[in-house]
Amino acid sequence: MEVEEFLTAEQENEVIKAIREAEKNTSGEIRVHFENGPDHDALKRAQVIFHELGMDQTRFKNGILFYVAVDDHKFAVIGDQGIDEVVPDDFWESIKDEVISEFVKGDFTKGLVMGILHTGEKLKEFFPATDEDENELSDDISKNH
Template identity: 50%
Template sequence: MSKIEDFLTTAQEQDIIKAIEVAENNTSGEIRVHIENKTDLPPKERALEVFHLLEMEKTELRNGVLFYVAVESKKFAILGDEGIHAKVTENFWDAEKELMLSYFKKEEFALGLVLAITEVGNKLKEFFPYHSNDSDELSNEISKG
């Protein structure tokens, strides 16, 4: 059994998907989670590769956010598209990274992701509010590699 399969239960995956759905009900931003076993790259660099593999740069407002986790490597990153970074500071995701790290250290991975996704949704709401004509541009399912 791979580390990915041990990382989250099916119920925990559903909790994360629900958190994405709730967050996206408040913002036009799009949130994805990608989990893989390991990476030899720095996590932000690998997250950028995955971001493009998932075609997250194709959102209309370029406001996608990727939560990337390499389970075996014990690395993670939060990466936002250029539409977000045109409006925010360099350290915009620091609080969410610290929040995730505090829960990951306690091996409460799902809770760390759910809480960070909720916070990201709240932050995105300020810059990318939800509009009635918004469509869900990216899948809310957790991708695995």
């Protein structure tokens, strides 16, 4: 499957809307990245993309990346150091399980939206929004072909 075919424009807009909703109450920064590429370890690749997108440069070290390897059917979610220090040990695994439970049903949009909104709720606890918050990273979905 090609990256452009993974979600329709309308579905991508639903995901972006979820990112904006999740970020409304937190200083956390959420991004989604789709790509095709050689078979690889999704978690390691997500770490590379995380740095390529400058997600490790946020003020509070609270960036989160939802990474989807479209053609390999692989998914990873990672957070920066600030988040890893405060969320429960099983947090990323629970988000990953939630997303994948919808992916296996073929509902990629629902999986991403649920995972993003759940992540936003948790981030609100540890990184509440303040008056000085600014959107440090784009909400748009990034893609490599």
